[in-house]
Amino acid sequence: MSEPRRRPAKPYRRPQKDPVRILAFDALRAVDERDAYANLVLPPLLRKAREGGSFDARDAALATELVYGTLRRQGTYDRIIAECVDRPLREVDPPVLDVLSLGAHQLLGTRIPTHAAVSATVELARVVLGDGRAKFVNAVLRKIAARDLPAWLEVVAPPYDEDPEDHLAVVHAHPRWIVSALWDALGGGRAGIEDLLEADNERPEVTLVARPGRSTTEELSSPDTLPGRWSPYAVRMTEGGEPGAVPAVAEGRAGVQDEGSQLVAVALANAPVEGSDRLWLDGCAGPGGKAALLGALAAGRGAALVASEKQPHRARLVARSLDGNPGPYQVITADGTRPAWRPGAFDRVLVDVPCTGLGALRRRPEARWRRRPEDLEGFAPLQRALLRSALDAVRVGGVVGYATCSPHPAETRAVVDDVLRDVRGELLDARELMPGVPGLGEGPDVQLWPHVHGTDAMYLALIRRSA
Numbered sequence: 001m002s003e004p005r006r007r008p009a010k011p012y013r014r015p016q017k018d019p020v021r022i023l024a025f026d027a028l029r030a031v032d033e034r035d036a037y038a039n040l041v042l043p044p045l046l047r048k049a050r051e052g053g054s055f056d057a058r059d060a061a062l063a064t065e066l067v068y069g070t071l072r073r074q075g076t077y078d079r080i081i082a083e084c085v086d087r088p089l090r091e092v093d094p095p096v097l098d099v100l101s102l103g104a105h106q107l108l109g110t111r112i113p114t115h116a117a118v119s120a121t122v123e124l125a126r127v128v129l130g131d132g133r134a135k136f137v138n139a140v141l142r143k144i145a146a147r148d149l150p151a152w153l154e155v156v157a158p159p160y161d162e163d164p165e166d167h168l169a170v171v172h173a174h175p176r177w178i179v180s181a182l183w184d185a186l187g188g189g190r191a192g193i194e195d196l197l198e199a200d201n202e203r204p205e206v207t208l209v210a211r212p213g214r215s216t217t218e219e220l221s222s223p224d225t226l227p228g229r230w231s232p233y234a235v236r237m238t239e240g241g242e243p244g245a246v247p248a249v250a251e252g253r254a255g256v257q258d259e260g261s262q263l264v265a266v267a268l269a270n271a272p273v274e275g276s277d278r279l280w281l282d283g284c285a286g287p288g289g290k291a292a293l294l295g296a297l298a299a300g301r302g303a304a305l306v307a308s309e310k311q312p313h314r315a316r317l318v319a320r321s322l323d324g325n326p327g328p329y330q331v332i333t334a335d336g337t338r339p340a341w342r343p344g345a346f347d348r349v350l351v352d353v354p355c356t357g358l359g360a361l362r363r364r365p366e367a368r369w370r371r372r373p374e375d376l377e378g379f380a381p382l383q384r385a386l387l388r389s390a391l392d393a394v395r396v397g398g399v400v401g402y403a404t405c406s407p408h409p410a411e412t413r414a415v416v417d418d419v420l421r422d423v424r425g426e427l428l429d430a431r432e433l434m435p436g437v438p439g440l441g442e443g444p445d446v447q448l449w450p451h452v453h454g455t456d457a458m459y460l461a462l463i464r465r466s467a
């Protein structure tokens with residue numbers, strides 16, 4: 001009997017190193033292992049890769065898309081990967097899961113051709129995980145590649161009519177409790193919530209602010225920009241680009257600031273106060289975006305700004321953002337709940353309080369998966385204490401702006417209503433201070449939305465202190 005013929009062993013081939021995917025994997029590991037923020041981890045990695053000469057702008061754009069897209073849709077990709085492995089996901093090593101998620105995103109969330117997405121991810125697995133685990137990655141990716149995203153969603157999401165919240169959670173990649181919270185905040189039917197969840201999955205445009213008296217929108221404009229939609233000081237960098245390369249931004253005369261934040265600062269600055277208008281306070285100023293705009297607006301009226309922040313390192317950022325302000329200002333490090341100022345000392349006060357950030361999910365791709373429902377309760381006492389002390393800091397006839405970058409009623413109206421039960425103040429119609437901006441709600445407070453206004457979901461209540 002003749003011996004069965006052995007196939008000749010394949011010659012060993014070294015894995016091919018793909019700097020873009022290795023960098024994306026390193027960023028995902030940092031986010032997972034160190035609880036790092038992608039928007040802080042990525043820029044230094046990209047800078048180093050560029051300085052090493054291995055990266056051009058297209059590589060940086062692809063690495064950014066891979067990291068942000070993978071993190072944003074993590075919950076959906078987890079459900080799909082779970083269908084393709086024969087053990088619970090918690091038993092899959094986190095680095096293996098990161099490689100699988102990166103592969104899933106390339107296959108289901110980008111236009112990268114299937115064969116390229118699979119082979120590039122398997123090569124990455126060979127480099128960062130070793131040949132044995134690369135075979136497992138290869139097998140799982142081939143199962144994922146058998147369907148496109150809509151077909152997978154049919155498999156892993158329940159029908160809308162059976163379980164609307166879970167359906168939306170899986171299809172639009174948000175935790176279920178956030179879908180529920182945003183839906184409550186928004187009210188209304190299916191269309192609005194779907195538009196909002198999808199807006200959270202878009203990368204926001206970079207918007208600049210021309211700080212009045214220091215720069216102008218003309219100076220910031222170029223063929224690659226558009227005027228702001230709502231703020232008179234805004235310019236949108238619609239074609240992307242590096243804001244730091246704009247001279248006025250590099251010199252601090254202009255900054256990067258969402259139009260929602262600009263509107264909040266401008267509305268507080270323009271709210272009618274009775275009597276003097278000389279001294280303004282920003283009680284939660286770090287890192288200083290709104291303080292810089294308020295400082296410039298105050299300067300134009302001959303008023304001074306005190307910018308206060310509890311965290312010393314954030315107070316230093318505030319000082320940097322106010323550096324060169326054309327009028328008088330002071331930056332102090334202080335706990336806003338234990339005021340370092342006399343009661344009634346200020347004519348205008350902003351408290352942009354710490355919150356869950358549910359209104360800015362598009363900026364922090366991993367944030368939605370980290371937040372927990374109990375975070376809402378965690379912020380509640382501090383938000384009330386900060387609003388109370390802001391109302392204490394303003395004189396009778398002066399105005400307080402209470403702002404959050406969350407639309408959740410527990411952080412917005414509930415706080416204002418509770419505090420106004422025992423502090424005397426009158427709600428002003430904040431909508432009148434955002435002229436030309438549609439869809440601001442029934443008032444007197446204002447809620448902005450990413451899918452309606454293209455801004456973060458900022459909330460603003462304006463309260464005039466009464467005796």
Ligand SMILES: C[S@@+](CC[C@H](N)C(=O)[O-])C[C@H]1O[C@@H](n2cnc3c(N)ncnc32)[C@H](O)[C@@H]1O
Pocket residue numbers: 261283284285286287288289290291308309310311314334335336337352353354355
């Ligand atoms: C939402 S951020 C403010 C953003 C800022 N207004 C801007 O536009 O750049 C809230 C800030 O409040 C600060 N903070 C937290 N607790 C505080 C307290 N007890 N007193 C003062 N500031 C506090 C946080 O450190 C954080 O910098």
